[in-house]
């Protein structure tokens with residue numbers, strides 16, 4: 001012990017520890033080990049370093065703290081409660097209960113002060129990297145000589161498990177490359193994971209690994225007790241102006257528990273009533289009553305409120321002076337933060353002439369550029385495929401150390417790219433987009449899921465959307481991806497059918513702010529459909545619309561998405577020539593269509609027309625919903641093949657002859 005027992009600091013640390021084990025015990029579920037070991041880190045960081053205001057968790061210039069090891073959430077909840085956030089003792093006592101503000105892992109939409117939803121290990125580390133990037137972008141855009149409006153740090157507490165995850169490696173490698181010096185990781189190095197000691201599976205030298213990433217590395221040997229060493233390490237990290245920092249803090253999982261400390265048993269189940277008593281005793285805790293907070297500890301913690309209010313007031317003072325001098329910038333700032341779009345933001349969206357051809361990826365790239373010129377908060381990048389995804393903001397420059405560039409070169413790091421995009425969105429002030437091949441959406445799916453869970457308005461641009469991409473073959477050809485993403489709650493998938501729909505898709509992506517949007521785009525050229533004659537690309541906003549009408553009441557409906565829309569139109573001509581009145585419905589977005597009134601849906605898909613054929617070069621699973629019992633599905637229930645795109649599509653049945661044949665079969669006619 002470095003100081004006399006029961007200094008106010010020690011009392012506060014043990015207050016966190018005892019509250020955490022009591023809450024886990026009461027819930028009869030949860031993770032006591034991390035809070036017991038990491039309480040000193042949490043305490044020193046929050047009490048002496050973190051710049052935050054418990055009375056305004058949304059203060060834009062606050063420091064960000066991400067508990068990447070989300071299972072240790074009682075640590076965070078205790079810090080939030082004790083420092084004065086809107087999280088009561090009753091909330092702590094309702095840990096892990098239905099609709100409580102203290103869910104089993106931190107959820108940013110449930111609890112004030114929780115910056116990111118964590119639990120899937122490694123994600124929080126990538127989120128923190130994204131937050132630090134956002135800070136740099138906004139600092140470059142809004143600070144002016146003599147006016148510092150954006151100047152905050154990002155901290156993440158990471159565990160052994162976090163650092164084993166690939167996403168953390170990707171994100172930290174990128175953070176080192178980008179020299180994100182305002183980013184600090186506190187590594188809870190307790191050498192135990194869920195199943196047992198680290199010696200079972202993890203023997204790398206984390207310090208040397210991070211040094212090679214370009215991080216500043218410091219060690220704290222007595223992380224259970226040595227508050228001053230933690231404090232010193234944080235001071236040094238904050239002075240480091242060139243590199244992100246990682247503090248490798250040796251701790252004991254379940255510190256204080258006589259029978260479980262240092263063992264995996266302390267990780268994920270309550271200590272047990274007797275062991276709670278023993279632990280409190282071992283900690284020198286004198287109060288038998290559970291959930292006891294010594295008044296002097298509470299008073300000490302609550303100084304965070306005065307400090308925070310003062311800090312924010314000083315910032316607001318600076319902000320007002322800046323806003324007076326730069327009213328235009330201030331307007332931009334407010335819009336960006338509120339997620340609003342500037343007036344006329346979509347005025348330059350391109351229109352494409354019928355009769356020409358364009359791949360939806362390149363049309364979308366033009367739309368992106370038209371929007372980026374008018375929406376300064378739009379910021380993003382790609383995973384070493386910008387030339388293919390067509391997502392470069394022209395003239396936007398590369399994002400590097402000075403923070404002025406708008407194009408992030410993520411390198412071949414799709415998973416980190418997803419997690420970083422979420423971090424950019426969590427931070428606020430930025431509208432992020434990221435791009436790669438559709439097949440590699442699998443490499444970012446866990447982050448996409450978290451974006452959906454958290455209603456983050458991230459735009460995922462996925463090109464090379466089907467076997468139609470051709471020669472790269474089945475490893476690169478998505479099959480099940482559309483349906484897999486449609487199965488994700490609160491995910492919006494848009495697969496436009498031509499260049500005009502692609503531009504409209506970008507418009508709708510910007511307007512959709514309650515969750516992520518995936519733009520699924522073709523590699524190959526597609527004919528630009530004559531929208532004036534046949535319908536309106538703006539119908540995309542309704543998810544599905546009648547693109548081509550039957551001559552007379554339709555007897556057959558062809559429903560298609562993406563590159564298959566042109567195929568449906570061509571098949572319709574043949575069917576009409578044979579006297580079969582055929583309607584073509586373009587259905588670029590299921591989710592938008594689901595949101596329409598039943599009347600509109602019946603108008604597009606009249607129940608009397610039971611002969612319906614869905615055409616999509618992907619898994620058929622789920623199309624039954626729109627085609628019904630009398631309908632058919634032309635999809636793909638196998639992997640693709642390496643061949644020129646047209647050949648692959650043709651051979652796999654996406655040709656006019658086959659569509660006509662399948663359609664006639666539905667009508668009970670022979671081809």
Ligand SMILES: Cc1ncc(C[n+]2csc(CCOP(=O)(O)OP(=O)(O)O)c2C)c(N)n1
Nearest residue numbers: 034119120121159160161162192193194267
């Ligand atoms: C992606 C992912 N895989 C697995 C888990 C399940 N899990 C939760 S914590 C944990 C490991 C715990 O070890 P560590 O990260 O060192 O945390 P500590 O026990 O030291 O608090 C595992 C495997 C998870 N939450 N996320």
Ligand SMILES: [Mg+2]
Nearest residue numbers: 160190192193
């Ligand atoms: Mg551990």
